[in-house]
Amino acid sequence: MKKRKMGLMMSLVLAAGTILAACGSDDGKKDEGAKKESDKFKVAMVTDIGGVDDRSFNQSSWEGLQAFGKENNLTEKEGYTYLQSKSDADYNTNLTQLARQNYNLVFGVGYLLQNSIEEVAAQRKDTNFAIIDAVSKGDNVASITFKEHVGSFLVGVIAGKTTKTNKVGFVGGMDSELIKKFESGFIAGVKTVNPKAEVIIQYAGNFGAPEKGQAIANTLYSSGADIIYHAAGGTGKGVFKAATDLKKQDPSKEIYVIGVDRDQYDEGAVEVNGKKENITLTSMVKRVDVAVQDLSNKAMNGEFPGGENVEYGLEENAIAISEHTDHVSEEALKAVDEYITKIKAGEIEVPKTKAEYEAMGF
Amino acid sequence: MVKKMFGLLIPVLSVVLGLLAGAIIMLVSGYNPVDAYMALFFGIFGDSYFLGEAIRTVTPYILAGLAVAFAFRTGLFNIGVEGQLIVGWLAAVWVGITFELPMLIHLPLAILAGGLAGAVWAFIPGLLKAKFRVHEVIVSIMLNYTALHVTNYIISYVLTDKLDKTNNIFETATLRSPLLSGLTDGSRLHWGIIVAIICAIIMWFILEKTTTGFELKAVGFNQHASEYAGMNVNRNIMMSMVISGVFAGFAGAMEGLGTFGYASIKSGFTGIGFDGIAVALLGANTAIGVVLAAFLFGGLKAGALNIPVETPIPNEIVDIVIALIVFFVASSYFIRWILNRINKKGVK
Numbered sequence: 257m258k259k260r261k262m263g264l265m266m267s268l269v270l271a272a273g274t275i276l277a278a279c280g281s282d283d284g285k286k287d288e289g290a291k292k293e294s295d296k297f298k299v300a301m302v303t304d305i306g307g308v309d310d311r312s313f314n315q316s317s318w319e320g321l322q323a324f325g326k327e328n329n330l331t332e333k334e335g336y337t338y339l340q341s342k343s344d345a346d347y348n349t350n351l352t353q354l355a356r357q358n359y360n361l362v363f364g365v366g367y368l369l370q371n372s373i374e375e376v377a378a379q380r381k382d383t384n385f386a387i388i389d390a391v392s393k394g395d396n397v398a399s400i401t402f403k404e405h406v407g408s409f410l411v412g413v414i415a416g417k418t419t420k421t422n423k424v425g426f427v428g429g430m431d432s433e434l435i436k437k438f439e440s441g442f443i444a445g446v447k448t449v450n451p452k453a454e455v456i457i458q459y460a461g462n463f464g465a466p467e468k469g470q471a472i473a474n475t476l477y478s479s480g481a482d483i484i485y486h487a488a489g490g491t492g493k494g495v496f497k498a499a500t501d502l503k504k505q506d507p508s509k510e511i512y513v514i515g516v517d518r519d520q521y522d523e524g525a526v527e528v529n530g531k532k533e534n535i536t537l538t539s540m541v542k543r544v545d546v547a548v549q550d551l552s553n554k555a556m557n558g559e560f561p562g563g564e565n566v567e568y569g570l571e572e573n574a575i576a577i578s579e580h581t582d583h584v585s586e587e588a589l590k591a592v593d594e595y596i597t598k599i600k601a602g603e604i605e606v607p608k609t610k611a612e613y614e615a616m617g618f
Numbered sequence: 619m620v621k622k623m624f625g626l627l628i629p630v631l632s633v634v635l636g637l638l639a640g641a642i643i644m645l646v647s648g649y650n651p652v653d654a655y656m657a658l659f660f661g662i663f664g665d666s667y668f669l670g671e672a673i674r675t676v677t678p679y680i681l682a683g684l685a686v687a688f689a690f691r692t693g694l695f696n697i698g699v700e701g702q703l704i705v706g707w708l709a710a711v712w713v714g715i716t717f718e719l720p721m722l723i724h725l726p727l728a729i730l731a732g733g734l735a736g737a738v739w740a741f742i743p744g745l746l747k748a749k750f751r752v753h754e755v756i757v758s759i760m761l762n763y764t765a766l767h768v769t770n771y772i773i774s775y776v777l778t779d780k781l782d783k784t785n786n787i788f789e790t791a792t793l794r795s796p797l798l799s800g801l802t803d804g805s806r807l808h809w810g811i812i813v814a815i816i817c818a819i820i821m822w823f824i825l826e827k828t829t830t831g832f833e834l835k836a837v838g839f840n841q842h843a844s845e846y847a848g849m850n851v852n853r854n855i856m857m858s859m860v861i862s863g864v865f866a867g868f869a870g871a872m873e874g875l876g877t878f879g880y881a882s883i884k885s886g887f888t889g890i891g892f893d894g895i896a897v898a899l900l901g902a903n904t905a906i907g908v909v910l911a912a913f914l915f916g917g918l919k920a921g922a923l924n925i926p927v928e929t930p931i932p933n934e935i936v937d938i939v940i941a942l943i944v945f946f947v948a949s950s951y952f953i954r955w956i957l958n959r960i961n962k963k964g965v966k
Contacts, residue, residue: 305885333930339923342937343888345877346923348806349671353927356667371783371880379804431780464885 297556299324300337301363301548302350307340312489312517313544317365317388320548327549328556347372355380361555363388363548367434373397384560386551388544389434391565398561400547403569404434405441406599407540408485409606410577410592411514412445414538415453415483417588419446420510422453425476427495429463429488433609438487438516438540440607447618449591456481460491469494477502477511483537485514492516493523499535500526507533512583515539521580539578546574570600628950628957629900633914636946640939649931654939661924662917668924670802673811674877676916678703680814681869682894683901683908684821685736685862690903691825692858693838698743698758699866700891701765702736704884706867707874708769709735711881712777714787714874721790728791729813729871736867737860739765744859748852754859762887770883783882793876808876815909817865822905824861834858866891893944900950911947918943 301317303310308318318338325336337359339350347369354362355376362383364373367390377385377394384396391399415424426442428435443455456476460468469491473484477498484499486492492515499513507528514537515523524536547568554560568574581589598604607613641651662672682699689696696702710732717724743757777784793808801807825831836844837854845851869890874881897915901907918940925936 337926339926344882345675345873345888349920349923352667352804353923357927430782 296330296335297328297361298330298335298357298359299361299363299552299555300339300354300357300359301365302347302354302369303338303340304347304366304368305341305343306366308338313388313542314365316518316542316544317363317548320545321363321552323545324549324552344368348376351376351385352380355383360384361386361552361560363551365544366390384555384562388547393563395563397563398551399565400551401565401567402542402544402547403567403575403606404487404540404542405437405444405606405608406569407542407575407577408438408441408487409445409448409599410595411485411538411540412442412447413449413591413595414445414577414584414588415442415485415514416446416448416450417585417591418512418537418583419450419453419483421480421482422450423456423479423481424453425456425458425473425481425484427469427472427476427484427486427488427492428457428459429491430461431459435459435487436610437608438485440609440613442485443618444607444613444616445595448595460488463489463491465491466494466497470498473498473513474502482510483512483514485516485540487516487540489517492520496520496523496535500524503533503535504528507531511535512537515578517542519578519580521578534580534582536578536580537583538581541576541578543568543574543576546572550574570596628954629911629947632900632946632950632953633943636943639942639946643938643942644931644935647935649929649935653929654925654931654936657925657928658918658921660928661921664924665803666801667803667805668920670798670805670807672917672920674805674807675920676912677808677810677814677872677876678869678890679893679897679912679916680811680909681817681865681872682890683897683912684814684817684905685865685869685891686894686898687901687903687905687908688821688825688865689858689862690898691838692834692854693841694744694747694855694858694862695755696740696743696758696859696862696866697755697895698740698761698765698891699862699869699894700887700889701758701762702739702863702866703870703873703888703891704762704765704769705739706732706736706870708772708870708881709867710791710871711784711787711874714791715777715785715880717791718788719790724788724790725793725875728787728875729868732871732874733864733867736863736865736870738863740859740863740866741856744856747859748855762891766884766887769881773881773883777881784880786879787875791875792879793872794879806877808872810872810876813868813872814912817868818905818909821865825905830857866894869894896944896947900947914947915944 301321303314306314308314321336330336341347341350351362351372362385364387366388370387370390370392373385373387374392377397381396386398386400388400424446426439428439446453446455458472460472469488473495476484484495486495496513499511502509502511503526512535513524519539519541521536524534526533526535607616644651644654661668663669685699686696710728713728713731743754746752746757747754773784774780793810798807833849834854837851841851893915897911898908901911922936922940925931
């Protein structure tokens with residue numbers, strides 16, 4: 257007993273010693289740093305509970321900030337930084353923290369932060385805020401949204417040109433206004449290049465239920481659809497799972513998945529009889545990083561679009577299709593280029609809602 | 619007297635151990651632990667904003683801790699505090715967004731609705747335990763998931779049309795006040811802390827000053843002896859779970875009416891109910907102990923948010939350090955248990 261206590265004491269003393277030794281090393285440095293940075297533009301972001309390594313839009317936003325930092329020779333943690341939220345109670349605190357640290361522009365990544373952004377922005381008038389994927393009011397809040405319908409139109413064109421069964425599927429997460437944009441654009445894209453094709457719409461009712469996505473995808477594939485476009489976040493993982501499983505069972509089957517938000521080429525990788533295959537046809541890529549970098553630049557140059565909704569699309573290179581085109585025919589790629597030109601020129605108005613695409617006669 | 623000192627020593631020791639373990643991790647990864655702990659401390663007491671946010675974080679921890687502690691005194695392990703908290707949150711918000719009443723009626727009604735929902739949710743394991751001897755741990759754990767998904771369903775299909783959060787509650791049901799917010803530089807501090815302290819006093823009063831409390835404790839010490847003494851064990855088990863559920867429901871109401879002002883779809887648990895277990899154990903299941911332990915827990919959680927802001931330490935290390943501190947703090951119960959074991963053997 258006594259020996260053990262001695263051991264404990266020893267380790268305590270040791271630990272205390274090491275801590276004390278580490279004290280008082282960089283007081284001077286810190287002050288200098290603070291002075292230098294005080295008049296420089298500072299930008300930061302708050303993640304939702306996904307964190308900066310979520311392989312989705314949090315990560316993409318952070319990459320945008322890092323690119324911005326590099327471009328302007330800022331140092332991480334001084335010129336640009338991020339705070340991660342562990343729960344939804346942290347959104348307000350994190351946003352406020354950054355505002356109090358005199359960051360000029362603070363991004364809230366994801367519509368989940370909408371409430372918190374509005375609340376904090378109303379309190380901290382000196383700081384500019386930006387919300388991604390939602391529209392908020394307030395003079396010091398800029399809203400960033402994307403023309404997902406346009407990107408969905410382009411992958412719809414590819415799907416329409418690629419399908420052999422003339423049946424394609426769409427799997428949505430929640431039946432909401434945002435996801436309707438994906439759906440409408442996709443249907444319009446498919447039908448424009450292939451009026452005979454049928455688009456089967458299914459909603460999982462959840463962004464985080466891969467098992468549901470898998471079940472829906474299996475039904476769609478067995479009813480004859482050969483391409484499925486998903487706009488369902490984590491639920492989409494199940495769509496990929498269903499497709500790769502089917503491919504393993506029957507390698508001759510030509511079935512594909514179209515990814516969303518970022519290039520989901522890796523998700524579609526599958527090994528069939530020792531051969532590497534990939535069932536990702538293409539992806540509708542939403543470049544959140546481009547938007548974040550662009551808005552940071554605007555804010556730095558004093559052109560912060562407060563109170564406005566900035567919509568990013570093809571023109572800003574914020575909406576694109578995947579660079580991986582293994583399964584996409586020359587013809588389809590040509591068609592995509594053609595429609596990009598037409599959309600940019602304003603010759604085609606891509607529908608955003610069900611009413612709009614029905615009005616177009618699809 | 620010696621025993622009391624001992625009781626105080628263990629929590630303090632475990633906090634110190636936790637801080638040291640965290641410091642070692644930071645040293646190994648090449649960061650300065652003194653900076654980190656300074657930032658942590660500043661993040662709690664640094665200025666009025668931080669203090670406000672810290673107290674706000676503490677509020678539900680007190681109530682969740684009380685819920686666990688109360689059941690524990692009757693020999694019941696209420697793991698379902700998390701679920702009771704979630705239903706309490708929803709019920710309070712439901713009242714908050716549906717009725718338009720003067721504040722004097724609306725606010726208490728909303729809080730009580732939260733408590734009632736928690737009570738109902740806790741009554742189920744209580745009843746099953748009393749009537750059929752089904753272990754309350756299993757039932758209440760499963761009810762956590764039931765609560766999570768039922769509330770998610772109600773939010774998106776009953777209270778709203780497929781949205782992921784409800785409207786904001788009416789001003790008459792809010793626990794927030796411009797006064798508190800103004801005092802603390804715009805923090806989300808709300809009156810819930812008063813509710814929490816009152817509940818702690820109520821718990822102390824019930825357990826220490828009433829016959830019911832005596833019976834509840836007696837059942838906790840020895841069911842068979844209590845039954846032999848003429849106490850209704852089953853009734854006491856159910857009552858204990860219900861009161862525990864009320865506290866848990868209040869914790870949810872504080873979040874719903876104070877911190878957030880709405881209820882939203884949750885992809886996972888809030889964690890407050892589970893942390894409540896550690897709070898109760900650290901507080902030795904007494905009212906005052908729970909309040910103190912909750913201040914420690916809530917303070918750590920709130921202060922930790924300041925570390926990545928003021929130091930170059932990455933979030934991940936901060937998470938590890940906080941988890942270590944919590945681990946040591948929570949394991950105080952085991953330290954106590956082990957020390958008691960050793961002492962007993964020594965006496966023999």
